[in-house]
Amino acid sequence: MSTPPMPRRAARAAMTTALALAALATTGCAITPPQPWEKGALARPEMTMGGDVLGDRFAQHIYTSKENASGGNGVGGGGCGCN
Template identity: 60%
Template sequence: MTLSRYLILLPLILLAACSSVEPWQKGHLAKPKMAFDPDPLSARLKQHIYASKEAASGGEGVAAGGCGCN
């Protein structure tokens, strides 16, 4: 694709992201299969194992490492 096509396509994609969700559509988004993490207990266990293997706590989801430096 050429640069002009990308410049036309990008605003269209950004405008599509601004669409609103109607109240009757929210039921579809509330289904368990739409969750980021469908099994929170399993995710918590994986997080615990990861923290144990890294020998540091608080390292998941933040920019700092286990050494205390940023």
């Protein structure tokens, strides 16, 4: 037993509804650039990927000391943690 085909009016209404929903969904994805008053916060050093160089070096030193290994970041060395 197969289902009977949809009437043309119902098929057209379903297509129109699907297209309207797709158009509505894509309008919510618009990305606007930051406004001039928002750029001050984005320019702070904390907002960059490498904003705290000393902190990054310290965290890497602690990691290599605890793991007793190094690699992938800087030069090789021991893992005792005593400078």
